[in-house]
Amino acid sequence: xxxxxxxxxxxxxxxxxxxxxxxxxxxxxxxxxxxxxxxxxxxxxxxxxxxxxxxxxxxxxxxxxxxxxxxxxxxxxxxxxxxxxxxxxxxxxxxxxxxxxxxxxxxxxxxxxxxxxxxxxxxxxxxxxxxxxxxxxxxxxxxxxxxxxxxxxxxxxxxxxxxxxxxxxxxxxxxxxxxxxxxxxxxxxxxxxxxxxxxxxxxxxxxxxxxxxxxxxxxxxxxxxxxxxxxxxxxxxxxxxxxxxxxxxxxxxxxxxxxxxxxxxxxxxxxxxxxxxxxxxxxxxxxxxxxxxxxxxxxxxxxxxxxxxxxxxxxxxxxxxxxxxxxxxxxx
Amino acid sequence: xxxxxxxxxxxxxxxxxxxxxxxxxxxxxxxxxxxxxxxxxxxxxxxxxxxxxxxxxxxxxxxxxxxxxxxxxxxxxxxxxxxxxxxxxxxxxxxxxxxxxxxxxxxxxxxxxxxxxxxxxxxxxxxxxxxxxxxxxxxxxxxxxxxxxxxxxxxxxxxxxxxxx
Numbered sequence: 001x002x003x004x005x006x007x008x009x010x011x012x013x014x015x016x017x018x019x020x021x022x023x024x025x026x027x028x029x030x031x032x033x034x035x036x037x038x039x040x041x042x043x044x045x046x047x048x049x050x051x052x053x054x055x056x057x058x059x060x061x062x063x064x065x066x067x068x069x070x071x072x073x074x075x076x077x078x079x080x081x082x083x084x085x086x087x088x089x090x091x092x093x094x095x096x097x098x099x100x101x102x103x104x105x106x107x108x109x110x111x112x113x114x115x116x117x118x119x120x121x122x123x124x125x126x127x128x129x130x131x132x133x134x135x136x137x138x139x140x141x142x143x144x145x146x147x148x149x150x151x152x153x154x155x156x157x158x159x160x161x162x163x164x165x166x167x168x169x170x171x172x173x174x175x176x177x178x179x180x181x182x183x184x185x186x187x188x189x190x191x192x193x194x195x196x197x198x199x200x201x202x203x204x205x206x207x208x209x210x211x212x213x214x215x216x217x218x219x220x221x222x223x224x225x226x227x228x229x230x231x232x233x234x235x236x237x238x239x240x241x242x243x244x245x246x247x248x249x250x251x252x253x254x255x256x257x258x259x260x261x262x263x264x265x266x267x268x269x270x271x272x273x274x275x276x277x278x279x280x281x282x283x284x285x286x287x288x289x290x291x292x293x294x295x296x297x298x299x300x301x302x303x304x305x306x307x308x309x310x311x312x313x314x315x316x317x318x319x320x321x322x323x324x325x326x327x328x329x330x331x332x
Numbered sequence: 333x334x335x336x337x338x339x340x341x342x343x344x345x346x347x348x349x350x351x352x353x354x355x356x357x358x359x360x361x362x363x364x365x366x367x368x369x370x371x372x373x374x375x376x377x378x379x380x381x382x383x384x385x386x387x388x389x390x391x392x393x394x395x396x397x398x399x400x401x402x403x404x405x406x407x408x409x410x411x412x413x414x415x416x417x418x419x420x421x422x423x424x425x426x427x428x429x430x431x432x433x434x435x436x437x438x439x440x441x442x443x444x445x446x447x448x449x450x451x452x453x454x455x456x457x458x459x460x461x462x463x464x465x466x467x468x469x470x471x472x473x474x475x476x477x478x479x480x481x482x483x484x485x486x487x488x489x490x491x492x493x494x495x496x497x
Binding site for chain 2: 106111116226227
């Protein structure tokens with residue numbers, strides 16, 4: 001990890017920064033005077049048009065990122081800034097240090113969680129050059145905060161990419177899903193890569209999986225969640241992978257509400273065992289809802305259902321079943 | 333080994349009780365005390381595995397070490413209390429040992445099984461947490477893992493309401 005000595009930057013003046021900014025910004029968008037920040041501890045005060053200097057590289061701050069699916073609508077994440085790297089004009093996401101400890105609610109259960117800059121920094125080093133992860137580098141600011149400088153990824157989240165509300169599910173399943181599943185298998189292999197290095201993603205959900213518009217590959221983002229001890233440290237990731245799989249197969253979460261509103265004829269056939277083992281309003285046994293889903297694929301879903309007696313112990317087991325299921329999907 | 337009359341001595345049966353600070357673990361310990369306390373031919377190891385959270389959960393290694401030290405202290409108190417219970421139930425002092433192990437990033441069940449092999453205990457006793465299926469799925473079950481993975485050893489999973497006081 002790069003560590004900055006002394007004042008944190010050398011050779012940058014207001015004029016030199018204006019010169020750098022002028023290469024990438026319209027003159028009207030360049031402020032007359034920049035506020036220069038090298039200690040990012042008070043991230044809430046870092047604002048639009050400030051310049052954060054890390055390892056002597058200047059980043060022009062644009063705006064705060066917004067919370068994702070589980071946050072409050074449009075709630076800004078003050079510790080995550082979008083920025084322009086003034087040394088090359090590239091768009092970056094700057095993740096500042098926010099020591100947050102909380103209990104995440106998963107279904108009815110509470111899990112101790114922390115945001116760990118150290119974990120994310122370690123994984124960024126590990127996944128350098130891996131096509132299925134976000135890329136970036138960790139760098140310490142003058143107060144030894146572990147800041148992560150992330151390459152911006154243009155594209156859609158899996159939630160948008162695999163959404164099948166507007167077309168009929170059978171058509172989506174026959175036309176779009178086989179390719180989405182192939183891409184998803186590659187993303188599962190990427191998680192296996194982490195697990196083989198004894199690391200976990202920690203927060204696998206569909207808005208943390210982006211389809212890169214430039215490479216058309218799926219890429220995992222945001223690895224800073226860490227959890228308390230668990231008898232099997234990979235279980236949370238496996239559960240996340242299962243949930244995304246059921247989402248992309250259904251084209252959305254198939255909830256009891258969806259059945260009531262759109263498929264009331266199916267509702268009576270759903271038993272308690274058919275529901276998701278953690279999210280009790282979602283259907284895991286999608287084969288009952290969409291009978292053309294191949295058995296090999298539906299068997300995977302059932303591992304995440306209330307009725308299951310077998311759990312996946314590791315990602316290899318899930319991946320083996322997924323590859324077999326993809327064959328069945330293609331044959332269908 | 334033989335006694336003074338040349339008769340081979342019977343080897344003690346070794347029971348390992350895996351405990352933590354929970355009531356379920358206490359129930360397992362009390363079960364052993366009530367079930368075989370006072371009988372000859374048994375020795376017991378009371379084992380506690382301290383599942384140390386990953387370094388990622390702390391701001392520094394110092395903070396983590398302090399957490400481990402504090403937890404260690406409270407578990408040592410529990411182990412001593414449980415040792416006294418076994419003595420009161422009739423186990424000879426010399427036939428009880430206690431052990432505390434810190435598991436770094438390893439499942440508690442695999443540390444227990446490693447220790448069971450090390451001391452060659454023929455029975456492993458644990459309490460049953462009585463967790464829901466969802467909890468078992470997301471947090472894992474030590475007793476389930478032991479039942480599935482133990483070799484050359486019986487596993488007793490004790491219900492907290494087993495009736496032995």
